[in-house]
Amino acid sequence: xxxxxxxxxxxxxxxxxxxxxxxxxxxxxxxxxxxxxxxxxxxxxxxxxxxxxxxxxxxxxxxxxxxxxxxxxxxxxxxxxxxxxxxxxxxxxxxxxxxxxxxxxxxxxxxxxxxxxxxxxxxxxxxxxxxxxxxxxxxxxxxxxxxxxxxxxxxxxxxxxxxxxxxxxxxxxxxxxxxxxxxxxxxxxxxxxxxxxxxxxxxxxxxxxxxxxxxxxxxxxxxxxxxxxxxxxxxxxxxxxxxxxxxxxxxxxxxxxxxxxxxxxxxxxxxxxxxxxxxxxxx
Amino acid sequence: xxxxxxxxxxxxxxxxxxxxxxxxxxxxxxxxxxxxxxxxxxxxxxxxxxxxxxxxxxxxxxxxxxxxxxxxxxxxxxxxxxxxxxxxxxxxxxxxxxxxxxxxxxxxxxxxxxxxxxxxxxxxxxxxxxxxxxxxxxxxxxxxxxxxxxxxxxxxxxxxxxxxxxxxxxxxxxxxxxxxxxxxxxxxxxxxxxxxxxxxxxxxxxxxxxxxxxxxxxxxxxxxxxxxxxxxxxxxxxxxxxxxxxxxxxxxxxxxxxxxxxxxxxxxxxxxxxxxxxxxxxxxxxx
Numbered sequence: 001x002x003x004x005x006x007x008x009x010x011x012x013x014x015x016x017x018x019x020x021x022x023x024x025x026x027x028x029x030x031x032x033x034x035x036x037x038x039x040x041x042x043x044x045x046x047x048x049x050x051x052x053x054x055x056x057x058x059x060x061x062x063x064x065x066x067x068x069x070x071x072x073x074x075x076x077x078x079x080x081x082x083x084x085x086x087x088x089x090x091x092x093x094x095x096x097x098x099x100x101x102x103x104x105x106x107x108x109x110x111x112x113x114x115x116x117x118x119x120x121x122x123x124x125x126x127x128x129x130x131x132x133x134x135x136x137x138x139x140x141x142x143x144x145x146x147x148x149x150x151x152x153x154x155x156x157x158x159x160x161x162x163x164x165x166x167x168x169x170x171x172x173x174x175x176x177x178x179x180x181x182x183x184x185x186x187x188x189x190x191x192x193x194x195x196x197x198x199x200x201x202x203x204x205x206x207x208x209x210x211x212x213x214x215x216x217x218x219x220x221x222x223x224x225x226x227x228x229x230x231x232x233x234x235x236x237x238x239x240x241x242x243x244x245x246x247x248x249x250x251x252x253x254x255x256x257x258x259x260x261x262x263x264x265x266x267x268x269x270x271x272x273x274x275x276x277x278x279x280x281x282x283x
Numbered sequence: 284x285x286x287x288x289x290x291x292x293x294x295x296x297x298x299x300x301x302x303x304x305x306x307x308x309x310x311x312x313x314x315x316x317x318x319x320x321x322x323x324x325x326x327x328x329x330x331x332x333x334x335x336x337x338x339x340x341x342x343x344x345x346x347x348x349x350x351x352x353x354x355x356x357x358x359x360x361x362x363x364x365x366x367x368x369x370x371x372x373x374x375x376x377x378x379x380x381x382x383x384x385x386x387x388x389x390x391x392x393x394x395x396x397x398x399x400x401x402x403x404x405x406x407x408x409x410x411x412x413x414x415x416x417x418x419x420x421x422x423x424x425x426x427x428x429x430x431x432x433x434x435x436x437x438x439x440x441x442x443x444x445x446x447x448x449x450x451x452x453x454x455x456x457x458x459x460x461x462x463x464x465x466x467x468x469x470x471x472x473x474x475x476x477x478x479x480x481x482x483x484x485x486x487x488x489x490x491x492x493x494x495x496x497x498x499x500x501x502x503x504x505x506x507x508x509x510x511x512x513x514x515x516x517x518x519x520x521x522x523x524x525x526x527x528x529x530x531x532x533x534x535x536x537x538x539x540x541x542x543x544x545x546x547x548x549x550x551x552x553x554x555x556x557x558x559x560x561x562x563x564x565x566x567x568x569x570x
Contacts, residue, residue, distance in 0.1 A: 009469035013379055019371030020380075023439050024391045030398065030406050081299045088300030092293070104563060105303040111490075111559040112310065112552060113497025115524045119531070119548045120310045123317055127536070144306050151303065177289045205399025208499040208524070212531050234401040234500075241405050242504055249409075256402050267397045271390075 034257050041254025050220040055240050056247050058220075060255055065222055066135075066230030067204055067262070070214065073139025073226070074146060074203045079196055082150030086192075089151070090158035091180055110148035115208040117145045122212040134227045138214025145209055146199035153198065157191020158184055190277035194270040201266035205259065207234040217243075233259045314552055318545035321345065325539075330546060336510040338530065338540040345543045347550070349512045353427070353520035354496060356513050357506065360431025361438055361495045366488055368435070369442030373487070376443070377450035378472055396440035404501035407433040412505055419517055425507030427520045433501050438491035445490055449483020450476060486565040493558040497551065499524040523547050 045059055052058035085102075093099040121141030131137045161184050169179040185192075207215075215235035223230045237255045240247045321330065325345050333346030376388050411432060416424030453476055461471040477484070507519020508529060527544050534541040 005467045005470060009467050012469045012473070013375075016371045016375040016379060019368045020375045020388060022368050023372050023395065023436075023443070024388060026436065027391050027395045027398075030403075031394070033406065033410070034402070081302050084296045084299035085302055088296045092296060093300065102300060102303055104560065105307045107559050107563050108307050108556055109303055111493050111497070111555045112307075113499065113524055113555055115497075115499040115527050116310070116314070116548050116551050116555075119317075119527065119545060120313055122531070123313045123545075124309070128313075147303065147306065175285075175289055177292050201397055205397075205401070207399070207401045208528055211528055234399055237405060238401050238500060238504070241408060252405065252409075256405050259399060260402055263397050263399060264394070267393065 031260070034253060034260055037250070038253035038255075038257025041250040042257065046251075046254055047258070051218070052220070055218055055236075055244055056251075060233070060236060060258065062219060062222055063231040063233045063236040063255075064258065066215075066232040067234075067259075069135050069223065069226075069230060070138050070142060070210065070232060071200050071203050073135055074142035075196065075200060077140055077143035078146050078150055078199065082147050082199075083154055083192065085147075085151045086154035086158055087180060087185075089155050091176070091184065106148045106151055109144075110152075112145075113208075114145065114206055115211075117141055117209040118212050120144075121209060126213055132227065133212070133214055133216075133229050135214055135223060135230055136226045138210045138230075138232075139226075141209045141213045142203045142206060145206070146203055149199040149202060150195050153195025154188070154192045157188040157195070160191065161187045190273050194273055197266050197270045197273075201263045204266070205234055205263050207232075207238055210235060233262070311552060314545055314548045317542060318547075318549045319542075321539060321542035321546045325543075330543070331550075334512060336526075338534070338543060343539050343543075345539065347523070347526075347543075347547060349510050350521055350523045350526050350547070351550075352512055353506070353510075354522040354524070356427050356516065356520060357430045357434060357502065357522060358492060358495045360427060360516060361434035362488070362492055364432060364435035365438040365442060365491060365495075369439045369487070369491065370446055370484060372439070373443045373446035373450060374472060374476075377447045378468070378476070392440050392443050395436065396444075400437065400498060401500045401504075403433060403437065404504035407501060407505040415517075421517055423507060423519065425505055425519050426517050427506060427513060428516045430502050430506035430520070430522075431516070433505055434495045434498055437498055437501065438495050441494050442487045442491035445487035446480075446484050449480040449487060452483065453479045482565045482568055486562040489558050489562040489565070493555055493562070496558075497524060497555055499528050503528050523551055527551075 047059060047064065048061050049059035050061055089099070089102065093102070118141065121137055121144075125131050125137035125140050126133055129137075165183050165187065166179055169183045170176070174182070210232055214229060214232070216229040216231050217239060219229060219231050233255065237252065237259060240255065241252050330345060330347060331351070332348050333344070334348050335344045335346050336349055337344040372388075372392075376385055376392075380388060407429060411429050412424035414424070415421065415426060415429045457475050457479055458471060461475045466474065502522050503525035506521065506525065508521045508525055509519040510521045510526070511518075513520045527547055530540070531544050534544055
């Protein structure tokens, strides 16, 4: 029998299609399941009241607030450093050993396991700087963790600004920093925003780095200063699904839904920014 | 005045540029500072290769071999599941899917990448764990297998997106050459695209595996956390990451147990460093 190359092709393509379905269908099922079972739990009281009876009743308000504080704190720390690092790599860095080492460091920083960030935050911020388990320790730990995301995406955004823009500005007598400040940065804002929000989404969902640096098991009150512990959504989900017996299943799904919605909302915003920007792009 | 301002800003930019190096070194130094203390009482060889992990017995037995094997078993399982599916999906998206379908699939992959690991862990607990338990008639569904399946899903977005990039970066002329010689689409993919993109594919696989080894929350929630040497994929195991996450809260600061957990952190740091540097070299060679 002669081998028919087209039949081989059909079989191969069928398997490739199957592989794709094996990823996409479970993703769809997971999202549908969480929405379906979580939605009945969502109401005003669940979102905006304090947990009661050892988290078996009441709401998740402190966890939502805690996560918002952590996200805000991480970004206040990571955005300026990450952005300037991206400016350095795209505008100043020469093709030399130092640049190579910086890039390698970024790659490594993004590969360090999240629980190792937790250890690092524990020794440096909680113990060494004596911040204790607090919002500031958690935010700084998370901030370092998302630096690589912000640097990489911002750098891509800066580098995609055409070189001719810079040449025109420089030829008109502007200095290098003026060119960056008034020409390159404004044109790269959508890309930088995208990277930042992606970083935020990652911060909102991370659990391991905040385990020993900030997260409170059960703390039915709102934080008063950045040196207080807080509850956080991902840790709260972990706690009520593994550590506390007899929690109504509805509350677990509800918490998972709120967390998922928060993260997906941020991702949606980046998609919209990218889409709008593509339409407005001048070059 | 302006010159001075510019000078200060440029120095500030340089400092921020160096920040990543600073943080990587800082992380490593602090891990060393806390972790190396354990080797005053346990030799590095014994720490890595002795078979029992009883950190709170008296005297504590600190052998992380069961944890290393637990991590390896789960990682191997996840790799076996996620590599063929991930690479297959990448080929489908890059080469076969029509443009509209491609956009939808990419959005789906991004969605999977965005789901927090604790949410995936929770879903694994309520769906996968009971399923594994009834399917194999086990006393508990919290097994290495459940962990492997769940982690495979966390590795797939990484594998798919990097492998897809590798396929895109194969020069168009290669494809055109193959078609001109009368190859079918599949022959072109199999004989031309895959060999040409093999470096990037390998990097994709390595980074996917790196993600699996470092994953903490989902693993802690669904693998059962028994620190024993695994002899089957259907029993509970415990990984390096889960040990740190589960025990750090109870370890007394400055105790041997505390130092040992940091030493596990050093092991994880070195593994992820080796994986990322190798993947980076592979990706660089391609360009």
